[in-house]
Amino acid sequence: MTASLKIAKTFDFSGLFPEYDQHSQFGKDVIANLRKSANYDQGETVLIIDEGFGLNERPFALVNDHINLTGSSPLMGPNDHKGPRFPVINHVYTCLDRDGSPRKDIYQGVAAGLNPSCKPGKNDVEFMTKVGVDFWSYNLVPSMLVAAHAGWKVLALLVQPKSADSAQSARSVLVDSLKDCSRGAQ
Amino acid sequence: MSISQNYLKEAKQLIPPQNEVNVDDVLVTLRQLSKEVPKCAIVLGSGLQIFDNLYDSESISYSELFSASTSVQGHSGMLTVGKLEPNDSAPIAVFRGRFHLYEGHSWSDVTLPVRSIAAWGVPKLFLTNAAGGINRSFSVADVMVIDAYRNCLAPELRETGLLAALQKPATNCKNSLSDEIFAIGQSLTKEEGSSNSLRRGTYIGLHGPNYETHAEIEMYRRLNVDAVGMSTVPELEAIAETATKAVAFSVITNIWQIDVKLGGHEEVLEAGKSASRFLQQLFERYLANT
Numbered sequence: 001m002t003a004s005l006k007i008a009k010t011f012d013f014s015g016l017f018p019e020y021d022q023h024s025q026f027g028k029d030v031i032a033n034l035r036k037s038a039n040y041d042q043g044e045t046v047l048i049i050d051e052g053f054g055l056n057e058r059p060f061a062l063v064n065d066h067i068n069l070t071g072s073s074p075l076m077g078p079n080d081h082k083g084p085r086f087p088v089i090n091h092v093y094t095c096l097d098r099d100g101s102p103r104k105d106i107y108q109g110v111a112a113g114l115n116p117s118c119k120p121g122k123n124d125v126e127f128m129t130k131v132g133v134d135f136w137s138y139n140l141v142p143s144m145l146v147a148a149h150a151g152w153k154v155l156a157l158l159v160q161p162k163s164a165d166s167a168q169s170a171r172s173v174l175v176d177s178l179k180d181c182s183r184g185a186q
Numbered sequence: 187m188s189i190s191q192n193y194l195k196e197a198k199q200l201i202p203p204q205n206e207v208n209v210d211d212v213l214v215t216l217r218q219l220s221k222e223v224p225k226c227a228i229v230l231g232s233g234l235q236i237f238d239n240l241y242d243s244e245s246i247s248y249s250e251l252f253s254a255s256t257s258v259q260g261h262s263g264m265l266t267v268g269k270l271e272p273n274d275s276a277p278i279a280v281f282r283g284r285f286h287l288y289e290g291h292s293w294s295d296v297t298l299p300v301r302s303i304a305a306w307g308v309p310k311l312f313l314t315n316a317a318g319g320i321n322r323s324f325s326v327a328d329v330m331v332i333d334a335y336r337n338c339l340a341p342e343l344r345e346t347g348l349l350a351a352l353q354k355p356a357t358n359c360k361n362s363l364s365d366e367i368f369a370i371g372q373s374l375t376k377e378e379g380s381s382n383s384l385r386r387g388t389y390i391g392l393h394g395p396n397y398e399t400h401a402e403i404e405m406y407r408r409l410n411v412d413a414v415g416m417s418t419v420p421e422l423e424a425i426a427e428t429a430t431k432a433v434a435f436s437v438i439t440n441i442w443q444i445d446v447k448l449g450g451h452e453e454v455l456e457a458g459k460s461a462s463r464f465l466q467q468l469f470e471r472y473l474a475n476t
Binding site: 065066067068069070071072073075076077078079085086087088089090110114115117118120123124127128130131132133145148149 | 287288289290338343344345346347348349351352353393394395396397399400401402404405408409
């Protein structure tokens with residue numbers, strides 16, 4: 001039996017979904033917001049929308065796993081005591097519909113999280129493909145790490161940068177159907 | 187300027203040391219603790235507990251010695267100097283626990299113990315850690331001699347990311363001491379019928395502190411990494427610049443499979459108990475002949 005999906009919070013880094021919390025890039029405000037709104041260990045889901053690169057012609061994709069290539073982690077330093085020192089994050093990404101059904105109709109893959117200073121060249125892209133990366137983004141992975149530490153499940157959506165058409169496509173296929181799944185809604 | 191010195195310079199810029207203690211300060215305390223220079227130093231990682239009953243032993247806490255403490259469960263943060271046998275001419279030094287970058291310590295802080303060991307004139311150093319097994323042929327509580335490592339902990343990588351670093355080959359750290367101790371370990375496993383196997387392989391040092399994702403583990407397998415952990419690489423880099431000869435060992439605390447539910451840090455501590463017995467036998471046998 002699959003549990004229904006409850007989107008309790010949405011963070012948008014793409015700037016294409018103004019109806020949600022807007023953040024231009026990952027930082028202390030995102031960390032604070034994720035922790036403040038977390039219901040620790042309640043299994044609630046946060047929807048994180050970020051710009052996706054390497055999507056080729058696809059307007060958007062769901063993330064089913066990640067590889068952290070940022071060279072850092074927002075969880076370094078003294079541990080926020082509400083979450084574990086060493087979080088296990090293997091089953092944090094979800095690709096479910098609101099009724100708990102797997103979204104096999106949407107392109108999914110492994111996202112690399114890159115450092116903001118990194119603009120990958122041809123050799124870098126070939127290397128990433130070789131080690132299992134399907135596409136990459138800049139804000140999703142650090143946000144996911146903080147979310148996982150705070151007990152969230154994560155539904156991660158990557159959209160083509162600055163593409164209103166891609167955002168519209170993602171809305172019609174996925175985002176609009178999740179709108180009334182927010183915390184407190186039946 | 188060497189690569190390690192570069193790292194140290196960068197480290198100081200990115201995260202300043204959290205204490206004002208330097209190697210010279212530590213040396214004064216170490217020489218008060220023991221008049222004789224130890225013939226060997228051992229740094230114990232998570233869950234490893236060996237050489238609890240040394241003769242003529244003296245102990246000091248890390249907070250007294252380094253003006254810093256470790257916050258990690260399974261790291262007691264104590265140095266004990268003592269003899270294996272009453273008539274031994276020289277003691278050994280057992281460092282119980284280490285500082286980690288993920289705790290917020292700087293590269294300089296993390297390498298202070300091994301730089302102090304080298305400055306003290308200790309000729310041999312055994313570094314141990316708890317690590318996840320990437321190599322599918324490994325088993326829980328196996329011990330791996332680190333022949334090579336990948337450094338994803340260097341401070342400048344926080345500014346650039348890992349893409350360039352991962353496309354370079356692993357750094358070789360195999361030496362005559364690692365060959366010697368591996369041969370002793372093989373004899374030991376045959377003689378004693380030990381359930382712990384001694385392996386050799388490549389270690390990757392990552393910041394963590396989260397455990398890795400499945401996609402990350404698959405990437406490390408494609409890069410021929412055998413074990414993954416959150417320490418030891420800074421110490422290996424620092425000690426390579428000195429006259430002290432070092433060998434590092436990973437205790438395998440779990441084997442990554444897609445359907446395995448990880449037990450977290452408790453699993454790490456449990457595997458450490460089994461490997462502790464094996465490591466103590468291995469070190470005793472080596473040290474009996476030195």
